[in-house]
Amino acid sequence: MLSLLLVPIKTKGVDKKILIWILPMTFSFLIYSCTIISCNLNKEDKTWLIEEKDSIYYLRNQTDTVAVDVNTSFGKGEYEWLYGLPNGDNDEYGYSEIKIPISDTIHFFRYLIKSCSAIIRIESYSKYDNKTVDVFRYYANKDSLTDFKFISSEKEYENCFHFSNPEDTVIREFIFVKGYGIVKFLSNENDLYELLSND
Numbered sequence: 397m398l399s400l401l402l403v404p405i406k407t408k409g410v411d412k413k414i415l416i417w418i419l420p421m422t423f424s425f426l427i428y429s430c431t432i433i434s435c436n437l438n439k440e441d442k443t444w445l446i447e448e449k450d451s452i453y454y455l456r457n458q459t460d461t462v463a464v465d466v467n468t469s470f471g472k473g474e475y476e477w478l479y480g481l482p483n484g485d486n487d488e489y490g491y492s493e494i495k496i497p498i499s500d501t502i503h504f505f506r507y508l509i510k511s512c513s514a515i516i517r518i519e520s521y522s523k524y525d526n527k528t529v530d531v532f533r534y535y536a537n538k539d540s541l542t543d544f545k546f547i548s549s550e551k552e553y554e555n556c557f558h559f560s561n562p563e564d565t566v567i568r569e570f571i572f573v574k575g576y577g578i579v580k581f582l583s584n585e586n587d588l589y590e591l592l593s594n595d
Contacts, residue, residue, distance in 0.1 A: 435487040435512035437470070444509045444516055444538070445492040446577050452494065454581075454589040455549065461592065468492040487511045498583050503566070505578050514538055518557075518572055531566050534559055546571050546579060550593040553579055 446452065446466050454462045470490040491508040506519040518534040536557045544556040556579070557572040569582040581589040 437488045437490055437509070437511045441509050441511060442490060444574050445490055445507060446494075446575075447490075447492070452577070453592040454496070455592055457588050458549075458590075462497070462589070464494050464496055466492060466494055487513075492577060494577060496581065496589060498585070498587055503583070505570075505581075507572070507577055509538075520567060520570075522566060534572075536572070544571075546573075548579065548590045548593075 445468055447468050449466050451463050451465050454464055456462045468490070470488065472488050487510060489508065489510045491506050493504060493506040496503045496505070502523045504519075504521050504523065506521075508517040508519060510517075514537055516536050516538055518536065520531040520534070522529045522531060534557075542555050542557060544558050546553045546556050546558075553571070553573045553576065555574070558569075559567070559571075560569045562568050564584060566584055567581070568584055568586075569580065570578055571580040573579050576591060578589075579591040583589075
């Protein structure tokens with residue numbers, strides 16, 4: 397009778413020890429399972445990029461037509477593993493990049509969109525004597541309505557994102573529009589670039 401009473405006590409003790417090991421492992425597995433689910437770009441995300449063009453054209457200082465290369469790429473983030481668990485995300489992203497020649501400098505604009513993110517990031521940097529200089533990053537909410545309009549010599553744009561800083565040493569002003577990218581760009585040397593309509 398005594399031995400029958402002792403058996404459940406030992407088994408119960410063993411169960412507790414097993415639970416001490418199983419619960420953290422289960423918890424870690426659940427976290428891992430949730431974090432490895434990637435987020436994919438949808439059709440709406442891609443409309444922020446210049447996906448189907450290899451080049452676009454700008455009117456410089458209202459006289460010269462300048463061809464600008466467009467590079468659009470897509471990819472997927474990769475985890476950094478920290479203490480055996482994934483850190484970061486593996487969501488899809490896409491970006492369009494243009495290169496505008498200004499005097500002896502090439503100025504880059506990159507529009508970066510990420511799946512499951514409400515933000516579009518506009519990066520700007522310059523390349524001079526094979527050296528890349530990071531100028532700034534501009535963040536815009538994809539769902540925001542700016543009510544800002546821009547009328548070029550050929551087209552009227554609505555819901556524009558506008559940056560202006562007359563004291564900036566590289567960029568004094570730019571206007572960004574969904575699906576078109578930079579439609580106006582004013583350098584610190586007062587070189588004006590306006591996108592020519594090529595719909």
